[in-house]
Amino acid sequence: KATIVYLGSGVTVNNDATIQNGELILNGYQLTVNNIFHVYGTLTMNNAADVLDVGTNSYDNLTFYNGSTSSLTAGSIYPASWVWSQAGATVNSTNGNTIYFTGSNTSGIEVDGPGSIFGNVDINKTGGTMFLFCYASPAELAGFFNIHAGNAIQMQGSSMIVHGVVTDNSTSTIHLDTSDKGEINQAVNAGNELTPAKNGAKGGSLIIDPDLTINGLWNVLSGSVLLHGGLSIASSGILNITTGSFIADKPYYTADAWQNLYGTINLSSGLFEITHNSMRFGSTSVNNITGGTVRCGFTFYATDANIYKPAGGVTEFTGNDPNCYIRCENGNWFNNFTVAKGTMIELNSDITVKGHVNIVSGPLNTMSISAVQYNMYVGGNWNNTSGEAVFNEGSGTVFFNGVGPVPTGNQYITGNETFYNLENAKSGGGNLFFDGAITISNNFLANDENIVNGPTLTINNLLLSTGILGMTTGAPDVTVTNFTMGGYLSVTDGNFTCYDVTNNGIFGTIDLYNGSVTLYQDALQYADLNATLNIQGGYMAVNGGNGGSLWGFGAPCNITMSNGVLDFSNNGIYIDNTYPLTENITGGTIKTNLTFYSSHVNFTPSGGTLEMYGGSDAMLSSFNNSSLYNLLINKSGGDKDFSFESFAAAKKAEAVSKSISGAETLSSGNSYRH
Numbered sequence: 001k002a003t004i005v006y007l008g009s010g011v012t013v014n015n016d017a018t019i020q021n022g023e024l025i026l027n028g029y030q031l032t033v034n035n036i037f038h039v040y041g042t043l044t045m046n047n048a049a050d051v052l053d054v055g056t057n058s059y060d061n062l063t064f065y066n067g068s069t070s071s072l073t074a075g076s077i078y079p080a081s082w083v084w085s086q087a088g089a090t091v092n093s094t095n096g097n098t099i100y101f102t103g104s105n106t107s108g109i110e111v112d113g114p115g116s117i118f119g120n121v122d123i124n125k126t127g128g129t130m131f132l133f134c135y136a137s138p139a140e141l142a143g144f145f146n147i148h149a150g151n152a153i154q155m156q157g158s159s160m161i162v163h164g165v166v167t168d169n170s171t172s173t174i175h176l177d178t179s180d181k182g183e184i185n186q187a188v189n190a191g192n193e194l195t196p197a198k199n200g201a202k203g204g205s206l207i208i209d210p211d212l213t214i215n216g217l218w219n220v221l222s223g224s225v226l227l228h229g230g231l232s233i234a235s236s237g238i239l240n241i242t243t244g245s246f247i248a249d250k251p252y253y254t255a256d257a258w259q260n261l262y263g264t265i266n267l268s269s270g271l272f273e274i275t276h277n278s279m280r281f282g283s284t285s286v287n288n289i290t291g292g293t294v295r296c297g298f299t300f301y302a303t304d305a306n307i308y309k310p311a312g313g314v315t316e317f318t319g320n321d322p323n324c325y326i327r328c329e330n331g332n333w334f335n336n337f338t339v340a341k342g343t344m345i346e347l348n349s350d351i352t353v354k355g356h357v358n359i360v361s362g363p364l365n366t367m368s369i370s371a372v373q374y375n376m377y378v379g380g381n382w383n384n385t386s387g388e389a390v391f392n393e394g395s396g397t398v399f400f401n402g403v404g405p406v407p408t409g410n411q412y413i414t415g416n417e418t419f420y421n422l423e424n425a426k427s428g429g430g431n432l433f434f435d436g437a438i439t440i441s442n443n444f445l446a447n448d449e450n451i452v453n454g455p456t457l458t459i460n461n462l463l464l465s466t467g468i469l470g471m472t473t474g475a476p477d478v479t480v481t482n483f484t485m486g487g488y489l490s491v492t493d494g495n496f497t498c499y500d501v502t503n504n505g506i507f508g509t510i511d512l513y514n515g516s517v518t519l520y521q522d523a524l525q526y527a528d529l530n531a532t533l534n535i536q537g538g539y540m541a542v543n544g545g546n547g548g549s550l551w552g553f554g555a556p557c558n559i560t561m562s563n564g565v566l567d568f569s570n571n572g573i574y575i576d577n578t579y580p581l582t583e584n585i586t587g588g589t590i591k592t593n594l595t596f597y598s599s600h601v602n603f604t605p606s607g608g609t610l611e612m613y614g615g616s617d618a619m620l621s622s623f624n625n626s627s628l629y630n631l632l633i634n635k636s637g638g639d640k641d642f643s644f645e646s647f648a649a650a651k652k653a654e655a656v657s658k659s660i661s662g663a664e665t666l667s668s669g670n671s672y673r674h
Helices: 644-657
Strands: 004-006 011-013 017-019 023-025 030-033 037-039 042-045 051-054 062-064 069-072 075-079 082-085 090-093 097-101 107-111 116-118 120-123 130-133 139-141 145-147 152-154 159-162 173-175 186-188 194-196 205-208 212-214 217-221 224-227 231-233 238-241 245-248 258-261 264-267 271-274 278-281 286-296 300-302 312-317 324-328 336-340 345-347 351-353 357-361 376-378 382-384 397-400 411-415 417-419 421-424 432-435 437-445 449-452 456-463 468-471 477-484 488-491 495-498 506-512 516-521 529-535 539-544 557-561 565-568 573-575 581-592 596-598 607-614 619-622 630-635 671-673
Touching: 075 082, 130 186, 217 224, 217 245, 238 245, 238 271, 278 286, 324 351, 336 351, 488 516, 506 516, 506 539, 529 539, 529 565, 573 581
Parallel strands: 004 023, 011 030, 017 037, 023 042, 030 051, 037 062, 042 069, 051 075, 062 082, 069 090, 075 097, 082 107, 090 116, 097 120, 107 130, 116 139, 120 145, 130 152, 139 159, 152 173, 159 205, 173 217, 205 224, 212 231, 217 238, 224 245, 231 258, 238 264, 245 271, 258 278, 264 286, 271 286, 278 300, 286 312, 300 324, 312 336, 324 345, 336 357, 351 376, 357 382, 376 397, 382 411, 397 421, 411 432, 417 437, 421 437, 432 449, 437 456, 449 468, 456 477, 468 488, 477 495, 488 506, 495 516, 506 529, 516 539, 529 557, 539 565, 557 581, 565 581, 573 596, 581 607, 596 619, 607 630
Antiparallel strands: 186 194, 619 671
């Protein structure tokens, strides 16, 4: 009929019903169609009392065909099987109309083209799964989407947009993709066909406008969910993401910024993101994170014991909303940790990062707004790509505590960075590498092995009492204000400069192959050589100190030298048989601008040169089977009388000042006077 047909009572059609032309208005009554309902013209439901029952068996569908234009603004629809909007059909619905899926037949919604919007959908089936087959255009709902207990919807990689509230149940399931179908990847449609999922993708797409609470199982897997509202995950809720994404991008809202995550998140790849608001992980939270990205746009809060312990992936902090912080403690940690914010984010607890730290923008402030200082424990690498301004170190300590041998246990610090305190707390044999322009403004506790590739490392207090500091062929410049020795300093190339040795003498082990080692000692402490030296090249200078350098006075002196220079430029050298010494000098040059004295039976170089230089008088003495190999006198400007007796008296006084029992025996028969 070309015009309008109004129902004047309830009507039952025992077989099929067809609107070929014109318009059918239910007019507040119930229409029951026991088989298929074909709509080529217009179906209108605009009365809250309108009820449409369609079908008895599977594939008894409500079908809107090409050219049809229907208006569903009120009432209820009960399809036995599918609601199918074919290409070219137009269905205009509002949230006054609800489609109820019940029974146990195969059922679903298929949309083959743009132009169709449905109202509300309520799934309360007694058996079977509801399907979506919507590839050409999404299934768009103007109103709510309810899924009751025990029910499931398989979106089959389709797309759906819900403008109303989505309500699930602790025993309901939402599948976005078809991964559970394996390699076949076939989709069920309204035409009772098994066809390949279109667009070549298994993942589905779901967009939700208002707030959402996840109560049941959400298998996002390789699909994507975009939530424009706030998110809560109940303790019964389970969110599974493989390579897909779940993003909640509601703008920051002070009264409701906390996104309460009390359920289970399983993330093996892909993305879980709260774009502008805070993540709060409750005591019932379970987070099985083996890969992918957890992205937080505001505050991160995990304080209940052992609830956030990712085995892989990265936790990333982004966004421009101010006054946010990170509190992750009580056995909780991050795997990889990235800060890429447009504003400051603060620590509100000590944090542990088992993997890598990557700072892109921020800054990350280690001191809270209440002026409490916090520390960081880092098991992987540290990379700052934007300079020291994006990390506010405060007065805290960064502990590098990676575990494992070389090379898997190595850790690297790269970029331009300033730390306040830094501690090598590693175990298992791995090395800590410095690969940037790095400053440590207070203490560096250099336990274990530390390798500097450069270009620069600047340290206020270097505490190397037991560890190793190595400088590579990258020729770095290492500058130290205060140096506590006792460990191992190895210079392959580059320049190591220390402005004050805190020990009362030179201790530990020093290997020098190229470059330089320059040590300054203050006037109240000695410059005694109580160390193991291995000089194969380069230039080592010892400057300052109280009196001459007595080798072996505080600890055994062991010197191996085949090339290079050892220069005591402000003090003489005193090698007495009283103190322990081993020597293997086959080359190189030992220099002093003052006196050289040796009475040690072990000081018998087989190569190398002693050079006496400078502008003041000095004495050279070698006896008691002590000897020199080459001697170079390179002095100028001396004009004062010198006597061996005055030198002996001076050395005796120095020995007494160092609490040496008895005076050294000096033989004038073995002296040399310049």
